[in-house]
Amino acid sequence: LEHKQEYLTDNFGRVHNYLRISLTEHCNLRCFYCMPEEGLAIRNKETYLTASEIIKTAKALTAIGVNKIRLTGGEPLIRKEFTEIATELSRLPIELALTTNGILVHKHIEFFKEIGLTNINISLDSLDPNKNLLITKRDYFKQIRDNIALLIENGIVPKLNVVVMRNINDNEIIDFIELTKLSSIDVRFIEFMPFNGNKWTLDKCFSFDEIIHAVENHYGRNHFKTIDDGPNSTSKNFRVKDYKGSFGIISSITKPFCEGCNRIRLTADGKLKNCLFSSSEFDMLTPLREGKEILPVLKNCLKNKKEVRAGILPKDKNIELLELNRSMISIGG
Ligand code: SF4
Numbered sequence: 001l002e003h004k005q006e007y008l009t010d011n012f013g014r015v016h017n018y019l020r021i022s023l024t025e026h027c028n029l030r031c032f033y034c035m036p037e038e039g040l041a042i043r044n045k046e047t048y049l050t051a052s053e054i055i056k057t058a059k060a061l062t063a064i065g066v067n068k069i070r071l072t073g074g075e076p077l078i079r080k081e082f083t084e085i086a087t088e089l090s091r092l093p094i095e096l097a098l099t100t101n102g103i104l105v106h107k108h109i110e111f112f113k114e115i116g117l118t119n120i121n122i123s124l125d126s127l128d129p130n131k132n133l134l135i136t137k138r139d140y141f142k143q144i145r146d147n148i149a150l151l152i153e154n155g156i157v158p159k160l161n162v163v164v165m166r167n168i169n170d171n172e173i174i175d176f177i178e179l180t181k182l183s184s185i186d187v188r189f190i191e192f193m194p195f196n197g198n199k200w201t202l203d204k205c206f207s208f209d210e211i212i213h214a215v216e217n218h219y220g221r222n223h224f225k226t227i228d229d230g231p232n233s234t235s236k237n238f239r240v241k242d243y244k245g246s247f248g249i250i251s252s253i254t255k256p257f258c259e260g261c262n263r264i265r266l267t268a269d270g271k272l273k274n275c276l277f278s279s280s281e282f283d284m285l286t287p288l289r290e291g292k293e294i295l296p297v298l299k300n301c302l303k304n305k306k307e308v309r310a311g312i313l314p315k316d317k318n319i320e321l322l323e324l325n326r327s328m329i330s331i332g333g
Pocket of ligand 1 (some may be wrong): 252256257258261262263274275276277306307308309310
């Protein structure tokens with residue numbers, strides 16, 4: 001395995017043992033920061049990886065040392081073969097995880113328990129039904145809230161992912177943290193990031209420091225503490241005194257955390273990406289279909305990985321570069 005791990009190592013010595021697989025570019029919500037307003041072009045089905053191609057890729061990467069796989073999208077639960085793919089992956093020696101918007105969780109709850117899928121992140125940006133409708137353009141708030149409760153009832157405590165946007169939901173930070181008072185839920189605040197078509201500007205990004213400031217103002221400086229982040233954590237984590245759950249901040253914009261990056265991403269159309277912000281892509285689909293080796297593609301992908309955030313810094317002159325990247329919905333977050 002050690003020898004094979006060289007395929008997973010980049011020029012900076014980072015070992016990439018965490019694979020994020022996007023199962024679809026489509027979604028049952030229309031969050032403006034994720035999907036361009038005009039929607040995504042409809043593409044031929046053949047441009048996407050089939051279920052068996054996804055499973056084959058996952059097995060090949062697991063055999064050389066990948067030990068965690070997260071299914072993302074779009075919305076992964078709308079993919080028809082979701083259960084087929086997840087069942088196969090759950091048999092691999094990996095930690096299987098899922099990021100979902102929560103809408104279809106009730107249809108899969110028994111299945112999650114059956115295959116032991118307990119690492120589930122739910123994306124939810126507001127606790128206010130009207131604001132939710134404004135952000136997602138669909139009226140599913142109640143269903144999502146009920147499904148979060150359903151997961152907890154079934155012993156699966158999800159993490160909540162909240163993208164914090166100035167003048168949209170920055171006034172809900174404390175409301176979200178209050179959810180951690182009685183439940184061991186983890187809330188993670190994510191700085192608003194630029195992707196193709198999402199009209200990002202630096203001033204819409206509510207920063208790490210501003211979030212901490214809001215928390216200090218409310219709870220007092222001595223009433224919340226840093227907790228252990230774990231080796232490859234993307235978030236700085238905290239707990240309010242005597243609260244059961246915790247909260248974290250993912251600060252990709254103002255404080256990138258790339259030293260410990262162990263992520264590779266596989267898009268629904270079979271492209272490997274070495275960074276969330278990188279516009280370069282490495283084609284896996286063609287060699288898979290031609291019956292060729294895919295590990296050289298992985299090696300090439302990681303040899304081209306930059307040290308920090310695809311080499312792009314949040315200076316005005318670089319904003320155009322960031323927008324060259326895909327929209328979030330077609331990367332898989
Ligand atoms: S910005 Fe890119 S390199 Fe940095 S942690 Fe995210 S994916 Fe990894």
